[in-house]
Amino acid sequence: MTESNLFELVQLIKSAAGDPSAMTDAIWEAGYRQPERTAEEAAQITIDTFLCCNSFDMPTEFWPRNYDSVLQNELMKAVGGEDGELLGADLKTIASNVINAGFSKEATNG
Template sequence: MTESNLFELVKLIKSAAGDPSAMTDAIWEAGYRQPERTAAEAAQITIDTFLYCNFYCLPTGFWPRNYDSVLQNELMKAVGGEDGELLDADAPTIARSIISAGFSKEAANG
């Protein structure tokens, strides 16, 4: 990832004013995605996400409704850290976490 993309991520993160959900939404809307997964990997990440929701007794209204929601959950983990360790981190640290998790900006269609 180039420095300009890192800078863009930092700007998106800062624009969310510390709200991890807003960071995730802004980064997702800007087109950041992980590489496509195989069918088996997609099934496993979906199962893992549902087990996580069940383990933490999340109301079903907060569970992912489609595969994009599952993928957004992966982005949320990169934003906040697996165990929430990045919730108080600075924007460059969060941006590096996102890049380390394999997210990059997709080329625009057309």
């Protein structure tokens, strides 16, 4: 983890004013992603996400609509913690958790 990555993430998280959904959106829009997964891993993470949605009786309109939204769910878990334990945590802790979950800034084409 580099200090510049941590600093950038802290700034993105700070700009979301404590809203976990806005934090996730800001980090995603800035280009942070986990490494590519194999087809088997992608299928498993998608199945796990749908099982979680189902087990919490989430209305289907809130379920992921595509693979990117499944991946964004992974980012949301990194922002808030698996069980929400990071909600309200300090910015550096959240940023560190995002990096420790394997998210890094992707190079942009162009």
